[in-house]
Amino acid sequence: MSDPTVRAAERLEPLVVETSEGAQGLQRREATPAGELSREVGSVLRVDGHAFDPSSIDYERRDDETMIINMGPSHPSTHGVLRIMLELDGEFVLRAKPVIGYLHTGMEKTGEELSYVQGATNVTRMDYLSPVTNELSYSLAVESLLGIEVPERATWIRMMMSELNRISSHLVWMATNGMDLGSTSMMIYGFRERELILAFFEKTAGLRLNLNYVRPGGVAADLPDGWEDDVTVICDTIDERTYEYDQLLTGQPIFRERMVGVAPITAEEALALSVTGPLLRSTGVPWDLRRTMPYLAYDQVDFDVIVGTYGDNFDRYAIRLNEMRESIRIIRQCIEMMPRGDYRSQDPKVTPPPRARIGESMEALIHHFKLFTEGFHVPQGEVYSAIESPRGEIGCYLVSDGGPKPYRIHVRAPSFVNLQAVPLLMRGGSMSDAITVISTVDPIMGEVDR
Amino acid sequence: MIELPANAPAGVITADVLKSDIGCFPTREQYFGLVSALKADGFELCADVCGVDYLEYAERSLPEGVLPTRFEVVVNLLSMSRRQRVRIRVQAGTESPAVDSLFTLYPGSEAMEREAFDMFGIIFNGHPDLTRILMPEDWEGHPLRKDYGAGRVPVQFKEAPGPR
Amino acid sequence: MALEDLQHNFLTGRIEDLVRWARRASVWPATFGLACCAIEMMAAGGADFDLARYGMEVFRNSPRQADLMIVAGRVSQKMAPVLRQVYDQMMEPKWVISMGVCASTGGLFNNYAIVQGVDQIVPVDVYAPGCPPSPETLMHAILTLHEQIRTGEILKRRSSGEPTHLDHQESPWTPEVPVAVRLGTPK
Numbered sequence: 001m002s003d004p005t006v007r008a009a010e011r012l013e014p015l016v017v018e019t020s021e022g023a024q025g026l027q028r029r030e031a032t033p034a035g036e037l038s039r040e041v042g043s044v045l046r047v048d049g050h051a052f053d054p055s056s057i058d059y060e061r062r063d064d065e066t067m068i069i070n071m072g073p074s075h076p077s078t079h080g081v082l083r084i085m086l087e088l089d090g091e092f093v094l095r096a097k098p099v100i101g102y103l104h105t106g107m108e109k110t111g112e113e114l115s116y117v118q119g120a121t122n123v124t125r126m127d128y129l130s131p132v133t134n135e136l137s138y139s140l141a142v143e144s145l146l147g148i149e150v151p152e153r154a155t156w157i158r159m160m161m162s163e164l165n166r167i168s169s170h171l172v173w174m175a176t177n178g179m180d181l182g183s184t185s186m187m188i189y190g191f192r193e194r195e196l197i198l199a200f201f202e203k204t205a206g207l208r209l210n211l212n213y214v215r216p217g218g219v220a221a222d223l224p225d226g227w228e229d230d231v232t233v234i235c236d237t238i239d240e241r242t243y244e245y246d247q248l249l250t251g252q253p254i255f256r257e258r259m260v261g262v263a264p265i266t267a268e269e270a271l272a273l274s275v276t277g278p279l280l281r282s283t284g285v286p287w288d289l290r291r292t293m294p295y296l297a298y299d300q301v302d303f304d305v306i307v308g309t310y311g312d313n314f315d316r317y318a319i320r321l322n323e324m325r326e327s328i329r330i331i332r333q334c335i336e337m338m339p340r341g342d343y344r345s346q347d348p349k350v351t352p353p354p355r356a357r358i359g360e361s362m363e364a365l366i367h368h369f370k371l372f373t374e375g376f377h378v379p380q381g382e383v384y385s386a387i388e389s390p391r392g393e394i395g396c397y398l399v400s401d402g403g404p405k406p407y408r409i410h411v412r413a414p415s416f417v418n419l420q421a422v423p424l425l426m427r428g429g430s431m432s433d434a435i436t437v438i439s440t441v442d443p444i445m446g447e448v449d450r
Numbered sequence: 451m452i453e454l455p456a457n458a459p460a461g462v463i464t465a466d467v468l469k470s471d472i473g474c475f476p477t478r479e480q481y482f483g484l485v486s487a488l489k490a491d492g493f494e495l496c497a498d499v500c501g502v503d504y505l506e507y508a509e510r511s512l513p514e515g516v517l518p519t520r521f522e523v524v525v526n527l528l529s530m531s532r533r534q535r536v537r538i539r540v541q542a543g544t545e546s547p548a549v550d551s552l553f554t555l556y557p558g559s560e561a562m563e564r565e566a567f568d569m570f571g572i573i574f575n576g577h578p579d580l581t582r583i584l585m586p587e588d589w590e591g592h593p594l595r596k597d598y599g600a601g602r603v604p605v606q607f608k609e610a611p612g613p614r
Numbered sequence: 615m616a617l618e619d620l621q622h623n624f625l626t627g628r629i630e631d632l633v634r635w636a637r638r639a640s641v642w643p644a645t646f647g648l649a650c651c652a653i654e655m656m657a658a659g660g661a662d663f664d665l666a667r668y669g670m671e672v673f674r675n676s677p678r679q680a681d682l683m684i685v686a687g688r689v690s691q692k693m694a695p696v697l698r699q700v701y702d703q704m705m706e707p708k709w710v711i712s713m714g715v716c717a718s719t720g721g722l723f724n725n726y727a728i729v730q731g732v733d734q735i736v737p738v739d740v741y742a743p744g745c746p747p748s749p750e751t752l753m754h755a756i757l758t759l760h761e762q763i764r765t766g767e768i769l770k771r772r773s774s775g776e777p778t779h780l781d782h783q784e785s786p787w788t789p790e791v792p793v794a795v796r797l798g799t800p801k
């Protein structure tokens with residue numbers, strides 16, 4: 001029945017296989033509603049809640065050309081420790097199931113044991129490519145429970161840092177995506193430009209990754225002297241280099257062959273799967289929390305929301321490339337409009353006294369000691385604060401029982417949710433396209449497993 | 451305060467839980483009906499599903515008429531057309547927590563419900579594949595429950611003199 | 615051809631030193647990125663830090679072609695058996711660098727999910743501190759490992775539990791990094 005030269009997804013007749021439990025088949029993709037499709041592709045490798053047992057494959061099937069292989073968790077192109085079980089028909093993927101949890105760190109449990117002051121240290125290690133957005137969503141949640149206002153300068157610093165972070169995150173994406181497709185030069189270039197931004201982070205916050213820079217009440221430190229020049233150099237360099245990437249990749253035949261039209265997703269499917277970020281925008285849905293539900297001062301700057309049309313790999317690439325340019329636009333406006341003033345709230349409840357006063361005032365010393373041993377108390381309540389990370393909506397759901405530690409901290413991780421689209425995107429594509437799918441969905445495993 | 455859609459189950463308690471967030475407090479029976487009415491009303495995206503264990507914080511403030519139980523399932527829905535969020539807090543039960551699965555409405559809730567099952571042991575009726583997602587298959591217990599220890603290992607300093 | 619015809623343009627030395635010298639300069643790491651540290655490991659291989667200076671840029675995807683495992687990141691209870699399997703698949707001689715505090719001690723995450731130190735699973739030669747270690751720290755760890763390889767025994771005996779790479783009796787190892795290659799230098 002099956003002609004191996006025809007891709008499984010293009011066969012006209014449904015792929016029906018006689019099994020010991022009667023005929024079982026896969027409908028064609030157009031004939032399957034999005035919900036049913038995801039049920040089919042997402043959970044097929046498990047039966048009745050038990051892990052799939054390879055010895056139970058029925059080898060006697062007449063038409064059995066399928067093969068189940070395991071990819072990961074230690075695989076060079078799974079971006080960490082993602083494991084995917086693939087059912088292949090020849091070289092084409094019929095079904096895929098991501099198996100996650102290989103980096104489960106118990107951060108939500110640890111977060112319940114750390115005070116609100118320490119909490120930013122914990123959440124920043126979730127999405128290690130965009131630590132600022134993690135801290136930001138956490139800090140916004142704590143601040144809205146506390147009901148404190150953040151000074152304007154802190155708001156703009158946060159905005160500038162998160163945009164710098166968005167660029168560095170997309171640069172790593174460009175680099176690893178290039179490497180997955182065999183373009184080693186892109187790998188070198190991406191990491192080269194990223195070092196510019198990381199050097200600025202190191203100068204500002206003291207660390208290259210995992211900054212712990214945005215904290216409840218403001219930011220940890222003011223921008224260093226001469227930051228305007230540093231950031232201008234970063235903007236100029238990267239703005240120029242994005243056009244180099246354009247030349248290197250966009251028109252390149254091999255790159256286009258592997259990206260254009262590969263692994264499309266429709267807006268309906270994306271919404272049904274709760275997908276956000278560049279993956280959702282590639283289907284043409286103009287949903288960017290920076291624009292649609294503005295936080296910080298994003299309603300005062302001028303930028304475009306980039307959307308795609310076809311929802312394929314190439315759109316996702318083009319969106320990320322152009323988002324870097326938009327981020328540069330935002331950063332340039334931040335440099336111009338950066339207000340003067342405090343970089344953190346002067347509310348003595350959350351902010352320690354300045355270093356100079358600790359030496360001369362006993363109260364200041366006690367206050368400082370209390371703040372860093374016990375922490376501040378947060379009023380009872382619960383809050384969900386969502387912002388736009390480079391990968392989509394990152395939300396922080398915080399429950400406070402009035403004590404100095406969060407009662408429950410839950411992070412809605414965009415990669416975790418976006419990963420559900422992987423089986424759908426892989427379906428019917430070839431094995432080599434599966435690599436590009438993992439790459440363009442851009443899951444960060446630290447955030448997936450938390 | 452939003453008006454609940456007309457076809458929502460009668461008697462759902464709503465309240466402003468914080469400035470911008472609107473909370474609905476359905477019972478377990480009303481839960482699925484409420485979510486499907488909200489979905490028909492334009493809440494396209496199920497942003498988040500998570501569980502909370504209120505073992506040590508039972509005296510939390512809830513609107514009148516809501517019977518607090520130990521476990522709660524918190525669902526955040528997002529309406530893109532109206533740019534609005536709604537938060538649904540279901541009291542899921544104390545001994546054997548269970549609610550209906552939202553899978554048929556929002557297939558994207560599949561992984562999030564599995565996570566809530568894995569971490570809290572909340573059963574989602576009708577979920578296609580309710581298995582552990584983050585922990586190993588043979589793991590015992592549900593780590594984020596409050597009566598599950600953090601598993602802290604005392605820090606050893608091997609070179610330190612004297613018995614410890 | 616007699617030895618006189620060579621006109622003295624050769625060096626003599628112990629075969630052991632030659633093997634150590636060759637091994638030191640051709641360590642191939644396995645790609646075993648786990649978490650944040652993996653990004654720094656990739657950054658170390660990138661243009662700015664250029665790990666290729668030490669002959670280390672060839673990250674092998676197959677553990678069978680690699681002889682150094684850089685455990686870059688936190689190891690969860692679910693990942694631990696996988697890590698051990700990858701380690702077992704590597705050919706002897708093999709070395710392990712534990713990169714970052716999470717891999718070394720569990721770090722910030724002292725909880726149910728994380729193995730409190732990867733040395734409970736595999737023998738570790740060098741620990742790199744930091745969260746995450748900067749590429750310079752990783753490079754220092756790698757150079758330290760090179761020095762250990764150069765001064766260590768050819769046949770490692772891991773089962774005894776002794777730190778076999780230290781030549782205690784004859785010449786105590788001193789961490790002089792970087793080092794010049796001393797081929798055939800008598801001890």
